[in-house]
Amino acid sequence: MKYIDEFRDSNIAQKIADRICAEVDPARQYSFMEFCGGHTHAIARYGVSELLPANVRMIHGPGCPVCVLPIGRIDHALTLALERNVIVCTYGDTMRVPASGGMSLIKAKARGGDIRMVYSASDALRIAQENPDREVVFFAIGFETTTPPTALVIRNAQACGLANFSVLCCHVLTPSAITHIFESPEVREYGTIPIDGFIGPAHVSIVIGSQPYVQFVEQYRKPVVIAGFEPLDVMQAILMLIRQVNEGRSDVENEFARAVTAHGNVTAQALVSEVFELRPSFEWRGLGEVPYSALRIRPMFARFDAERRYDLVYKPVPDNKACECGAILRGVKKPTDCKIFGTVCTPENPMGSCMVSSEGACAAHYSYGRFKDSAVVIA
């Protein structure tokens, strides 16, 4: 594939790996957090960690949209599908996220709930137009990447006076999640997560630009390198982080310059602020309530807000007690530190959200990396 294979070239990968090996200080440990699930997936799928020296450790961050979706929000979608006879449209991997009482959207579908997987928000709008006698709700999740399309369909729905369409808005914000990790006691006080730097989001940064990260590096003195989702992007970003650490610098650098600018997609930002406003607080799975970390629909678009339309009241639901997703999402624990990893909790039967999407730290390790946990003889 043109423009893609170039970013998966094994010869270049080996060259970057050689540079990394040559430049790391063998006397120290390097711990970097990749914020995005897209990076977690790329690292696992292409076997990037195999190419890194033993003293470079990647910590998987909370940037997996389905992983941070709290149970209470999925319960809302389930209520709409099963009790209000609504057509619920949702992105693919949201279907399997475990909710209350062992339910999930995929199980609700098997029980007769009309739940449809869509590839884009505009597909949900089309379903509403094609089914004028049914109520259609788009279950809108994700970071800044998926927010502008949701804003656009809300505006379009208003423009064409669509009466049977609304949006269950669960969009969250990347910068507040990064702040939350920096402010967590494990990072700030105990130093139990020694984060030396961040690989900054790819697609999110296309929308928000590189500027928002400047405050982090100034405030927390940790380098951020924005990187694309291809494996060579990740390798190059790791090399750039190592150089910053070695030189004692904390800068925002942009490896993904082919797509990310300083100020991002200003049109998309304007669209988002026209339709959405900040929520004072929002529960994240694993991180708990995070102030000003999510968006809700502005009052002028209230008729398209499913929370208002169906009088949904948010009830937080605690995760399974044995599940370590919270600590894993904050980088405090590794998937293999969890007692139920790979035994009770598997991709077939996920207990925690990190086991759901292949972007989740647990699912990525289970599906792509668990062979490393046991000695294997190659014939």
Place this chain on the structure above:
Amino acid sequence: MGHGAGGRASAQLIEELFLAAFDNEWLRQGNDQASFAAPLGRMVMATDAHVVSPLFFPGGDIGCLSVHGTINDVAMSGAQPLYLSASFIIEEGFPLSELKRIVDSMAQASRAAGVPIITGDTKVVERGKGDGVFITTTGVGVIPPGIVIDGAGARPGDAIFVSGTVGDHGVAIMSKRESLTFETEIRSDTAALHGLVAHMLAAVPAIHVLRDPTRGGLATTLNEIAKQSGVGMELDEAAIPIASQVDAACEFLGLDPLYVANEGKLMAICAPESAELLLSTMRSHPLGINAARIGTVTDDPHGFVQMRTRFGGRRMVDWLSGEQLPRIC
């Protein structure tokens, strides 16, 4: 509904549509069963229920698919397929013209394969209780003497092959799904593989394992074999043939082509000393032109299927859990 009630309308449908298309000496006898002479040797029987949406897709339809699918299941034992049965569950109101297209496609596929459909059944269900048409086919065949092919037959050191590009069928189907239409020239690879199997066995009778990687794709099939045989596998990602359009569609949709269905490909495992001969034999058959050696069986009590990535790393190729769902980012 009258067409399935067993009365005159049923008889008319059977005579004018099915008999006319499948015409052979067994069906002409008009009995509720077909009787045939059983050849000597080990018999094989396989059955497969076919439900596919859409019913017509680039490169095929449910009709030829239902013939190829069962022939392939029989052939993966090394057997020569002999006869097929077919049963139809048809939703009330399903257009006769479409049914005729499907039946004609089955007839053509069965004739081309030399495996006649010798008995069958038809039922009609109320509207809304079926999805157009469901077709179940059963096949019988006979295994030539000396051939022992078994999913438990893989041994450490064995070579693993695939007969051509993977993921074509699944991508062709997906491109026509209502919710996901996209333009592609990819066609389903649906094909009867017994000719290729016979060609391979003529050169290398001691093939250890054969299987067609249908639902769940190549990855799922390899995991099944690893489990059945109690071995591991080591694949070379760069060696696995994938059509560039399939690769691009999967990239776009967030899917892994190794988990996408095939209907005209097989996976084979044989001892390393026969590897070169088997590969050149496969490549000399029209259905194996793009055959490739994709890996090696390993000694691994965990049964892990591992892969050297094209990127230079290593990862597992695990069982598919549930349906493959696209990622959001």
